[in-house]
Amino acid sequence: MNAxxxxxxxxxxxxxxxxxxxxxAGYLPVTQAQAGKGALVVAVGGDIETIDPPVTSxxxxxxxxxxxxxxFLIDFGVRKADSGEFIGDLNRFTGEIAKSFTVxxxxxxxxxxxxxxxxxxxxxxxxxxxxxxxxxxxxxNAVTAALMRMATVNEPAQVRIxxxxxxxxxxxxxxxxxxxxxxxxxxxxxxAATVKAxxxxxxxWATTWMKTHAAGAGAFVLERWTPGSExxxxxxxxxxxxxxxxxxxxxxxxxxxxxxxxxxxRGAVDVAYDLALDDLEALRNDPNVTVRRFPxxxxxxxxxxxxxxxxxxxxxxxxxxxxxxxxxxxxEAVKGYGLPLRGPVPKGMSSNDESVVYGTNPQxxxxxxxxxxxxxxxxxxxxxxxxxxxxxxxxxxxxSALRSVGVEVEIDKLPLAGYTDRLRKHEFPGLFxxxxxxxxxxxxxxxxxxFRQGCCNYGNWSNPEVAELINTMMLSTNTGLRNDASRRxxxxxxxxxxxxxLFQPEYVISMRKSVAGYIYYPDRYNRWYSVSxx
Numbered sequence: 444m445n446a447x448x449x450x451x452x453x454x455x456x457x458x459x460x461x462x463x464x465x466x467x468a469g470y471l472p473v474t475q476a477q478a479g480k481g482a483l484v485v486a487v488g489g490d491i492e493t494i495d496p497p498v499t500s501x502x503x504x505x506x507x508x509x510x511x512x513x514x515f516l517i518d519f520g521v522r523k524a525d526s527g528e529f530i531g532d533l534n535r536f537t538g539e540i541a542k543s544f545t546v547x548x549x550x551x552x553x554x555x556x557x558x559x560x561x562x563x564x565x566x567x568x569x570x571x572x573x574x575x576x577x578x579x580x581x582x583x584n585a586v587t588a589a590l591m592r593m594a595t596v597n598e599p600a601q602v603r604i605x606x607x608x609x610x611x612x613x614x615x616x617x618x619x620x621x622x623x624x625x626x627x628x629x630x631x632x633x634x635a636a637t638v639k640a641x642x643x644x645x646x647x648w649a650t651t652w653m654k655t656h657a658a659g660a661g662a663f664v665l666e667r668w669t670p671g672s673e674x675x676x677x678x679x680x681x682x683x684x685x686x687x688x689x690x691x692x693x694x695x696x697x698x699x700x701x702x703x704x705x706x707x708x709r710g711a712v713d714v715a716y717d718l719a720l721d722d723l724e725a726l727r728n729d730p731n732v733t734v735r736r737f738p739x740x741x742x743x744x745x746x747x748x749x750x751x752x753x754x755x756x757x758x759x760x761x762x763x764x765x766x767x768x769x770x771x772x773x774x775e776a777v778k779g780y781g782l783p784l785r786g787p788v789p790k791g792m793s794s795n796d797e798s799v800v801y802g803t804n805p806q807x808x809x810x811x812x813x814x815x816x817x818x819x820x821x822x823x824x825x826x827x828x829x830x831x832x833x834x835x836x837x838x839x840x841x842x843s844a845l846r847s848v849g850v851e852v853e854i855d856k857l858p859l860a861g862y863t864d865r866l867r868k869h870e871f872p873g874l875f876x877x878x879x880x881x882x883x884x885x886x887x888x889x890x891x892x893x894f895r896q897g898c899c900n901y902g903n904w905s906n907p908e909v910a911e912l913i914n915t916m917m918l919s920t921n922t923g924l925r926n927d928a929s930r931r932x933x934x935x936x937x938x939x940x941x942x943x944x945l946f947q948p949e950y951v952i953s954m955r956k957s958v959a960g961y962i963y964y965p966d967r968y969n970r971w972y973s974v975s976x977x
Contacts, residue, residue: 480975481691483714483958484695484712484714486716487695487696487703487717488504489698490670491668492505493653493655494512494654496629497580497583497587497588503967504716508676510969511676511969511970512664512676513631513633513657513660514631514683515627515628516541516554516573516632517536517537517625518537519532519533519965530963531965533623533882533884536622536623542555543555546622547617549617550613550616550617553611554609554611555609558608559683561660562660563681569608570609572632572633573604573632575638576631578602580599580630581599590624593624593891594625595616596613596614597615618920619885620885620917626883631659633659641656660681660682662971663679673693674693675692675693676692676694677691687972687973688960688973697712704722708731713954713955714953726953730956731956734951735951736950736951738790738947739965740792740880740884741878741879741948742784742789742879743781743876745767745874745876746875746876746902747760747763747874747940748873748902750903753821761801762807762815762848763808763943765802765803766847766848767803767841768841768843769802769945772840775836776833780949780951782947783947784946785797786933787933787944792884792885792886793886793926794926794930794933799933801943805847805848819849820851824873825838825854825873825876827875827876828857829858834876838854838856839854842854869903877901880967882966886932887925890932891913894913894932904941906936909935915928957976958977959975959977960975961974
């Protein structure tokens with residue numbers, strides 16, 4: 444297989460009850476035999492809302508669908524892991540629609556397009572399609588436009604056609620963020636003529652049409668989408684690297700995790716997402732199922748709202764950090780499917796520094812609370828998402844551990860929508876549990892979103908020195924200075940303790956052993972091009 448292809452490719456009564464549920468829901472008639480070797484059935488927990496690339500955020504499965512419907516100029520590359528299998532590499536970039544790409548010291552990134560890159564209708568991908576795609580990104584002015592501006596590409600005029608097969612993106616200042624920011628679903632290249640034909644005076648960027656239709660050059664096309672039921676993709680016969688091995692992928696919406704596990708065990712689906720940890724342990728002993736586990740750079744943390752007393756006191760935050768039962772959480776709540784998180788920058792991201800670490804030390808926690816004038820303890824609330832078993836178990840362990848040092852915690856379980864609303868408003872009444880993945884695997888990109896005032900600093904902590912380090916070093920191309928500044932930022936964050944750093948969860952995907960060619964990408968968006976079913 445050539446290099447370009449490789450990169451893309453590259454419980455007894457309870458069971459009876461579940462079976463009854465499955466039959467009533469009508470899932471079991473979809474069997475492997477009926478699906479055939481060229482078709483894959485995937486059980487997922489929820490539906491998508493849009494497939495318009497630059498306007499979506501915070502929805503991994505949705506982003507996965509977009510990633511398979513569209514190609515970007517560049518994507519993350521692959522590497523051979525110690526295990527011998529190929530996995531995606533967030534620190535390496537490879538051409539997708541771009542056959543080659545270069546960047547100069549003055550900030551000019553030049554992309555030369557593949558001669559055989561074609562949209563799903565067979566028409567060639569041109570420089571005008573690329574230019575229009577970025578004009579539209581800035582026009583809809585959502586998250587993707589912000590990512591371009593972060594890399595000093597502030598307006599569509601900075602994306603210029605050199606010739607029919609060459610595009611230049613001119614950064615105002617050369618910086619290390621552009622490629623990592625571009626290797627994401629929002630940077631999908633769309634067929635300009637198709638999108639323009641759907642535009643209106645009230646909707647100049649055809650956002651209504653693009654919500655449910657695709658105009659891409661990815662390895663798959665949208666065959667049908669039945670909201671609340673399934674999303675079906677068919678392979679793009681015009682794909683530049685050749686047609687995918689699978690002719691069809693059907694993503695079935697199965698909200699109950701245990702039902703998804705049962706369907707997988709019975710062979711009614713080939714792949715199942717987001718299974719309960721207890722079910723994973725049972726599936727690991729099933730000779731027909733493979734449970735795949737991969738490290739991530741996701742940070743799972745216990746946040747504290749510093750705008751709410753007493754979390755404005757650094758000694759209180761430090762006390763919470765010393766009270767958390769880290770090892771117990773990994774063993775009992777996560778069942779070992781995670782690694783310790785020693786600080787704000789996870790393992791796998793450059794400049795990771797573990798020189799300042801909080802371990803579980805109740806005596807030290809009580810001492811710090813006494814120094815903060817709270818030797819008699821206090822009461823607070825912990826907000827988490829209902830229906831997320833791991834978060835709920837973490838909440839119970841944190842509640843018990845904090846009670847032992849005099850802090851009484853009341854747990855608020857909110858449905859996802861309510862939790863998200865409070866998250867976005869930065870209005871947690873005390874503690875909260877959250878997680879984050881920085882797709883651009885860069886520490887200053889990570890700090891920018893999480894540790895400066897703005898979008899995703901949900902606990903409202905800030906520090907002027909850290910803010911200055913972010914402002915001065917984020918765009919620097921001096922790797923040594925950047926790493927030194929990043930380590931300094933990590934030490935300040937650890938001393939200030941805006942979070943208790945819990946763990947790095949693993950990415951776990953379960954599949955029938957008949958599924959071959961799977962390549963894990965650390966951004967969590969599966970690329971299905973290389974996958975087959977034996």
